[in-house]
Amino acid sequence: MKLTEQQQQTLRAAVDRIIPPDDYPGAWQSGVGDYLARQFEGDLRLVVDDYCNGLTALDAESLARFQQSFNKLSEEDQDQVLGLVEAGEVLTTWEVAPHRFFDLLVRTTVEGFYSEPEQGGNRNAISWQMVGFEEA
Numbered sequence: 001m002k003l004t005e006q007q008q009q010t011l012r013a014a015v016d017r018i019i020p021p022d023d024y025p026g027a028w029q030s031g032v033g034d035y036l037a038r039q040f041e042g043d044l045r046l047v048v049d050d051y052c053n054g055l056t057a058l059d060a061e062s063l064a065r066f067q068q069s070f071n072k073l074s075e076e077d078q079d080q081v082l083g084l085v086e087a088g089e090v091l092t093t094w095e096v097a098p099h100r101f102f103d104l105l106v107r108t109t110v111e112g113f114y115s116e117p118e119q120g121g122n123r124n125a126i127s128w129q130m131v132g133f134e135e136a
Helices: 005-018 032-040 045-066 075-087 098-114 123-131
Strands: none
Touching: 005 032, 005 045, 005 075, 005 098, 032 045, 032 098, 045 075, 045 098, 075 098
16 A cells, blocks of 8 residues: 555655654664655555554644645644644544554664664664664
């Protein structure tokens, strides 16, 4: 299953709020999107519907609260929406429990960011450099 263009934009904005760029690249630039695309065909294939439904609901929640898609919101507003989703305080109808989606989003973002670069994420082992990990 492939994400729609809007789901892809929402995903990009969401993972970059979970691991934002600073002195190092954020989640998206570090390859989390590539990692997830690969995992949607493999280990995450059983939850890809939850993921897609959650991304659509996250965007709908943003529209209900701020009349803008999630990826168009300011970082502060994105953080607010994500915090409300994490707490289950949503205005819209969700096909997946908001806290389940939030947990899935955070867990898989972190997995992609810190994974073996061969799995598609952690481009150029950037997260390992960031934490001072040296390969043996």
